[in-house]
Amino acid sequence: MDRLVIAGREFSSRLIIGTGKYPTHQVMQQAHDASGADMVTVAVRRVNISDRTKESLLDYIDAQRYFLLPNTAACYTADDAIRTARLGREVGLSHWVKLEVIGDEKTLFPDNEALLEATRVLVKEGFVVLPYTNDDPVMCRKLEEAGAAAVMPLGAPIGSGLGIQNPNNIRIIKEQAKVPVIVDAGVGTASDATFAMELGADAVLMNTAIALAQDPVAMARAMRLGVEAGRLAFRAGRIPRKPYASASSPLEGVIGPMRG
């Protein structure tokens, strides 16, 4: 599979996965391994001052093997997202951020106005910004013009497992984008990931589809294969869709029909 390049950095996997919601850290570690991912997302949260016994996430992620991408999940304002991005940079010594500014608690859809503002500020501060947005081609263009290193349109609401709700928009976004297009959120099963890649997406980002599957490690492997299949199919150049049949076997030399 051809390599993914974001902001000049190469990745061999086109599957990016999260670190949240796994039943245990051990399962998360095995799922990461099965997925073949080389970038994983993390959240930035308060240290539990009173209870220091909890295991540390980073004990289960080999930072030499996986590139850590901090997110700004649960930020509802540009200011909070900017602060969180700056904190994430300081923890991880990486200037990359998956930028989220949430506009609605129920759908977790982005507040695009605030997202654009935060993107501009963080790009100016030297961040590599990967903004989580919706499937609006105009918004994706604005984010790219604001300096985003990739655009990340959602397939469906985070954790919904509904798959790619607006495939035509994803296709349009890819058509016009000069930066990578990463479908982020809403994937439910392997065929959703394959579909996203067949639409031309450069990568797929997911968390819940793997972490909450009955067998996360098996699903991680399925997603790895799904993304590869989708990318290969996209690059292979599919046949056009036709309304009627076109036979695959020749019409000459068919044996005579039996009559009477």
Next chain:
Amino acid sequence: MTITLNGDPFTLAPGATITDLLARLDIDPRSVAVERNFVVIKRDRYADTPIAEGDQIEIVNFVGGG
């Protein structure tokens, strides 16, 4: 003196620095980031950033997320 630490009141000796605070909490400075009054403090400034009465301090680290 009293400050707000991760959203809760916290008492510490006047003149304490970020380094002192992290040591008191038994937190490895390399695994966290610290914000003082909405400004991120760079790790190499922890030892010479004093904490003042009423300061709002956030100490964060990476956790699982999507």
